[in-house]
Amino acid sequence: MSEILLEVDELTVHHGQLCAVDGVSFKVDRGEVLTMVGANGAGKSTLLRTVAGLHHQTSGTIRFQGVNVTKLAPQRRARLGIALVPEGRRLFSSLTLEENLQVGAHHAARGPFSIERVYELFDWMPARRRQRAWQFSGGEQQAIAIGRALVANPQVLLLDELSLGLAPIVIERIYALIPDIVAHGVGILLVEQDVTLGVGVADRVHCMLEGKTSLTGTSGELTSAQIERAYFGGEMSATSPPHESPA
């Protein structure tokens, strides 16, 4: 019997007049990876930021471990166990690597992750822990951002565009961590533009198109043709097949 950690029901979010997320529902269970795929502007990042509390929803509910968190401030959700690794890393640039992790651990829950544990996951970190965050490369910053989220011992980890702007070898190393994190019972909600990557680590896949759910299923049962249609829109791919592969 799997435990539902995060339950989002009929969530609608507006950016001014624009409806960015339109009646989306999904669940994330303990120890599973749910990947949201969709093109630029499909509303994935907005969805993630709304779950973390940084955007206000127009309607719908967000439940975390059965508790309605829809009206809670971002820091309250973070302390309950929802951690977002935001797009663009958003490290504290004037703080050192270690201080970034210490800020992440300031309101931490009990759990398997600690600053020492993060140093084990990324063995290059201890030697450079006194360097300022802005001095690290993009891939290193992404690792620090993940570490900063993990030391809070979240139940649900929201990962926004992990691969954006990173070299393939770096992306590979970062994605290799996901099974390790999930093994500790953390549920992961992953947003990714790179479909092959995102579906590769997923237990279930949720496709978004122009703010709406276009396809859902387990990663095993969905074919790449189905996902491609859901990614670009059915009619569009029937009349004019996409030139670039989403992968």
Next chain:
Amino acid sequence: MIWLNVVIQGVLVGGFYALFACGLSLMFGVMRVINLAHGDMAVVAAYVAVFLTPHAHIPEVWAFVVVAPLFGVVGYVVQRTLIQKSIDRDPFTTLLVTFGLSVIIENLLLEIYSSNGQIVNVGELIVKSWHPQTIIYISYVSLAVLAAAVAVLGLLQVFLSKSGTGRLIRAVADDHEAAQLSGTNYRHIFGIAAAIAFATVALAGISYGMMTEFAPTSGGINLLFAFETVVIGGIGSLWGTLVGGIALGVAQQFGAHFNPEYQVLAGNILFLVVLAIRPEGLFGKRTALA
């Protein structure tokens, strides 16, 4: 020896400028708020020391012991209510709101205490000084204010770099949204930063009242000097604030040595020169301007 005296007097008054400016620098560095009522808050602190603490049988010299913590509380409350509400609208609103606060404070003080000059009575200490050489007089009050400035900046430096709360203040200054994602209530941290800023400005205001006469409108010129101190020293650097204050103080004393009318002018010229040659300030980072 005359020049040595000019430098010494400049350093002494520079310590006061640094004490006055560090709260302004902190509020701007953390909240991006330019508190135009900063100078007036200092004046209020001096009035509280002169008129209110004697009712509690606290001598004016020791008023800072109660006034600084009191102002810390006031700072937290003003930040969480008035200033936070302005930040939530847009940065320009904070300028309007703090300017309005400044006008209200000045007029209330004029209404209640008139425009007569006041001093914080320190007894005989005011006329005592260390006299190491024929023409050099080092006033004990000025020396005490300089020592207080160095102590406050040093404690603040240690607090910000070593303590957990200090770390959160720096994190919130970098990216308050990211700090929220780590479970930090950035509004509370803003409040703490404002509390520190108001407590230091209370110390500065009482120090000012010990050194010279003050009136309800004394805040404006001191706010100008505080701005100049922060810009010369560099935004976001506490030791830069001390150096900036001393540089301003020495420049003013040099000007005054030639003609008392040149005192403020010489400080303004140093300020403009630094702004032209090194806009990030002597100890500031170029990134702080971005």
